[in-house]
Amino acid sequence: IMTLDHAEHIVASGKASMVSMVRALIADPELVAKARRGEEQSIRPCIGSNIGCVGQMMSTGVLSCVVNVAAAAETTVSFEPPGPAPTSKKVMVVGGGPAGLEAARTAALRGHDVHLYEATRKLGGQVAIAATAPHRADIGAITEWLTGEVERLGVTIRLATMVDPDVVAELDPDEVIVATGGTPRTDGFQLSAPVTPIPGHHLPHVFTSWDVFGFGGRATLEGPAVVFDDTGTFEAISVCDALLEAGLKVTMVGRNDAIGATLPYPPATVAAAKERLYGGDFDFIGGHYLQGITPDEVIVGVPFTERVRSIEARTVVLVTYNHPNRELAEWLAAPGDGSAPGRWTVHQVGDVTGTNGLLPAIHSAAAVARAL
Secondary structure (H helix, E strand, O other): OOOHHHHHHHHHOOOOOOOOOOHHHHHOOOHHHHHHOOOHHHOOOOOOOOOOOHHHHHHHOOOOOOOOOOOOOOOOOOOOOOOOOOOOOEEEEEOOOHHHHHHHHHHHHOOOEEEEEOOOOOOOHHHHHHOOOOOOHHHHHHHHHHHHHHHHOOOEEEOOOOOOHHHHHHHOOOEEEEOOOEEOOOOOOOOOOOOOOOOOOOOOOEEOHHHHOOOOOOOOOOOOEEEEEOOOOHHHHHHHHHHHHOOOOEEEEEOOOOOOOOOOOHHHHOHHHHHHHHOOOEEEEOOOEEEEEOOOEEEEEOOOOOOEEEEEOOEEEEEOOOEEOOHHHHHHHOOOOOOOOOOOEEEEOHHHHOOOOHHHHHHHHHHHHHOO
16 A cells, blocks of 8 residues: 555545555655645655565665665665755756656755756656566656656756767766666676677567567567576566566576575565466576577576576567666766866766666665765
């Protein structure tokens, strides 16, 4: 139960006399007070992933929150950014995903003149992609809220704008926050054999997760399908959900021994998805890597063994580690003569740093922008 509207409906309908909202109050402890003041639009939404709260608490013993950087750290971190900053600066944020949006909002709250650039026609980044997957719409609540916040705070937003050094020079900011994220690799990389590309990765029936969801490409779906999960995150789970919804038989081949193996405390973060997947025409093979892809099958093996097996596949989706889009940050941070590189203070936040996840994206962006 993530919103007061939902809670109110439950009580008003007679389904219950009282509603307990725990995660929503971790995401925004001022939820009730804001609603009483008629400021519902300012409530930072919980996305219900369990990754920061239950997942972190059960796996590390430390409570956290994906969207609230101050959760369980209130004695040292304020819920909202301290402000205003001693000096107002012109801040350029490159990338409109969760890290860029959080950085832009935080910098604007500190009184800076913020300019946000996004290469596509829509803010949200990879969260906007993930939210299109079956059963994952809730995750989009945070970037929708952040989008509303940067608009409310008067951030200058430029969509469908690629940023190169000339664009940076034209704006001439004091600070540049690079939040350009990462893009799926298409070079056949897998962690178990990083030096040797997967044979057959270039075939026309081999796609990325972005292709499946229609971002940057479009997958032609024909069953049966094999999804290779190299990361153990929700990305491969969402791809399988989409393929099952399209009517395909799906086999997930995982480098790890379990579905969602790198997510904290799987009973809270993965269990529901596993039940859903196994309720469909779905199989999972763990502890394997890809030895090759042919037009009609995938050849898999177990590292350091002679075991090899073939799986029929007319559609193959490779979910592996993304390539960080660091080119702009590296150019801007290079030593210069005052007229080109080295002229601005450059910061990197989110997946461009090589991390992979919504929690580190938002937390790193908040930390950088609060320090400006």
